[in-house]
Amino acid sequence: MLALTWVLVNAQAIQARETPIPVENFFKSAQFTDALLSPNAEFIAFLAADTSNRTMLLVMNAQGDATPTVVARYSNLDVVFFNWVNNDRLVYGISDKKTGAGDTYAGTGLFAIDKDGKNSRQIIDRIRSIEAPKFRMLPASTQFISPVNSENSDDVYVGQPSTERVNSGINLFRVNTRTGQAEIVSVPPNSGSFLQDQSGQIRIAVSNRDGITGVHYKENKNTPWVLLNKFDGTIEDGYVPIFISSEGELYVTARNGKDTAALYRYDIKKKALDASPLMELNGFDFEGRILFNSKQNKIAGIRYESDAPGTLWLDEKEKRIQGQIDALLPDRVNNVDIGRNPDSDIRLVKSFSDTHPGSFLLFNAATSKLTPLGEVLPDIDTSKMAYRDFVRYKARDGMEIPAYVTLPKGRPAKNLPLVVMVHGGPYLRGGHWNWTPAVQFLASRGYAVIEPDFRGSTGYGKKLHEAGWKQWGLAMQDDLADAREWAIKQGYADPKRVCIAGASYGGYAVLMGLIKEPDLYRCGISWVGVSDINLLYDVSWSDTAGNAWTKFGMPKLIGDQQKDAEQLQRTSPLQQASRLKSPLILAYGGADVRVPIIHGTKFYDAVKAHNKKVEWIVYPEEAHVWGLLKNNVDFWTRVEKFLDENTAVK
Secondary structure, eight states, X not given: OHHHHHHHHHHHHHHHHHSOOOHHHHHOOOSEEEEEEOTTSSXXXXXXXXXXXOEEEEEEETTSOSOOEXXXXXXXXXXXXEEESSSSEEEEEXXXXXXXXXXXXXXXXXXXXXXXXXXXXXXXXXXXXXXXXOTTOBOTTOEXXXXXXXXXXXXXXXXXXXXXXXXXXXXXXXXXXXXXXEEEEOOOTTEEEEEEOTTSOEXXXXXXXXXXXXXXXXXXXXXXOEEEEEXXXXXXXXXXXXXXXXXXXXXXEEOTTSSSOEEEEXXXXXXXXXSSOXXXXXXXXXXXXXXXXXXXXXXXXXXXXXXXXXXXXXXXXXHHHXXXXXXXXXXXXXXEEOTTOTTSSEEEEEEEOSSXXXXXXXXXXXXXXXXXEEESSTTOOGGGOOOEEEEEEEOTTSOEEEEEEEOOTTSOSSSEEEEEEEOSSSSSOOOOSSOOHHHHHHHHTTOEEEEEOOTTOSSSOHHHHHTTTTOTTTHXXXXXXXXXXXXXXXXXXXXXXXXXXXXXXXXHHHHHHHHHOTTTOSEEEEESXXXXXXXXXXXXXXXXTTSHIIIIIHHHHTOOTTTTHHHHHHTOTGGGGGGOOSOEEEEEEXXXXXXXXXXXXXXXXHHTTTOTTEEEEEETTOOXXXXXXXXXXXXXXXXXXXXXXXXOOO
């Protein structure tokens, strides 16, 4: 009987392995995208897909016990973002998510509408034109910034790129969503980001000119702008404003002489940080936001991210509510939205984990009832998803490198085929504790995945970040090889079955890895990858051509074309293409303006004659990210076949 049970159990396990989760399940568009409470917390607006898989905007009462009202719906377009203007009115933008970026010739525009679907008005045009915009409609280059922080206002803030040579920032406007009337808001030249207080007054502006960042303050609408500080914007020794109260309490993130950034109060009169931080994380930069109780005029909580996201509640009531919700939804991150009316019993919850793409729920604190609103990806069986763990490993020079490791579910964590997944940027934080489609797809096929936040990455302190300056193809590359070595020493990875994969900078690292250390990787998967650093400088149709990043950031962080010419040549995959002999997927989007396809065509032309194991893929309508389901399914199906041929999951 025991033998029969063993046979049946193993037969079921084999059958499960032979019936993989469909590729499209991982890369479908979200069915429930976003949700927001109205300022008074009496209604909730959300984005959800209809039966034609078009995203529509709906509103329902916050008790969750009534049929939602469809506020905006299009047969051939999707609502892609929205926000409440006040308790009765919303704004939203539209696009066609079923069309690739290269075939999209219209912007999102901006539309205003009442929560009952009436009194619609277009605020921003969708079509770029040399003709004057329609009456009281702003041109398509205008971007929505935020609602005005006032429940009694029908206004929003929007910005237009400045066309003045002496002003590289944006022109800020305050627009009435009922009349379309726009008035210019006075801000310092070269300003690109702003903070408003709880009354809707713009109080902080951040400017950037020739790589120098300035932080400006305005006491009230009748006083002039005052420069608080200025500093080199290409390094991280200044501070970043994140919140200001109506009383002028300014909160910023700053290093203040330490390795990691923390949350500080900034004394505007003294033009100095407080001596002690409000929140400091061990081994992580503070990257989060303040949750403000506008009724009591105090900080209610602080949202942050360490190895996983979290919330520190200072308000005892909210701390108690968070505890109730966490008990109902264990082992998940439950972000609780208090809205602008914390006196209400209603809380909106966005819940997710490493194995769960996310869901939206309403919690009633008076009844302790949790009401589901919708699942982000309802076709994902969370019980079959793999866990994602945060680790730190030591590089060859002793530096600690953060990474996330995902091991396939249902397989022994030993001698697995491994994918070293390299993030793009590269000067950003790549890994987060969440559900990631590409990683979960690979894990579902039996692959272990390690995602190093190699030196140069942000989010873990100044030392790690600055250690990556001018290290493309050098120490940054070594960190990836050391990630591979760590996974092997842990027993997770089979050293003979390791592949390197990545997009953008990650694609560059794939090419350099196969060139520099061909014995370490059986194969490589590079998509939208940089093939030559000089092309980043020289290609005039890139969206970074001639901007401040190219002029001031790249020479300092990547390398100067003149001063570092020899190094840029030595670390150029294109210049060493003859050395690449390994199997390779090389994929590009024909409409990519971040890493234009010339990076791919030049490299493919240089490698195809001597390496017949290169699979060349072009999606003409795609940009820097695959946006269409059909292309994601095609690409990852090819990846699965390619990996199976070169690393052979046992």
